[in-house]
């Protein structure tokens with residue numbers, strides 16, 4: 001097969017203690033998956049089924065030292081998330097078997113142009129311009145589940161310039177990782193390489209150029225970047 005021009009590089013993430021990389025296929029993101037965050041966004045978490053949005057594969061990349069501030073926003077928000085990397089695909093996966101489909105986990109940021117997302121919400125338009133922009137999902141290295149075990153609890157946190165912004169526990173996910181895998185795979189056949197960003201705890205807020213973001217999840221280490 002030859003193409004009319006050189007195809008773009010495969011989006012991928014580093015895997016800890018390995019020369020190999022995780023090839024990214026699609027990126028599914030869960031909206032409002034921690035009760036306190038749903039409430040801070042003006043919703044009742046007890047009454048809503050989960051919903052999803054997506055990002056392009058190449059929005060995912062290794063967390064850089066300097067993360068580029070995107071265009072067309074004056075209200076750029078951080079969202080720390082547990083990222084689940086699918087290693088084995090399937091349709092109609094049952095939650096009891098869902099963990100077998102996980103290759104590993106990473107710490108990731110669902111960076112959000114909140115002002116553009118707000119306009120989209122108000123007008124009933126898609127969220128893509130708020131959520132799916134270039135470099136919108138920087139992630140730390142992938143930790144294989146063979147090393148971490150299944151992650152069902154543990155602290156998830158984010159600091160800006162050394163001050164705590166977000167703090168939560170994976171155990172507080174409204175829809176657990178196995179439930180999310182079950183629900184997505186009912187609508188679309190999951191494939192190896194698919195990435196799931198599982199939602200963010202309360203405390204989202206704006207960052208500006210020069211801010212230093214540090215964030216981590218128990219067993220997955222810490223990521224750091226400067227908004228540049």
Ligand code: MN
Pocket residue numbers: 029030031079081110197199200
């Ligand atoms: Mn999010």
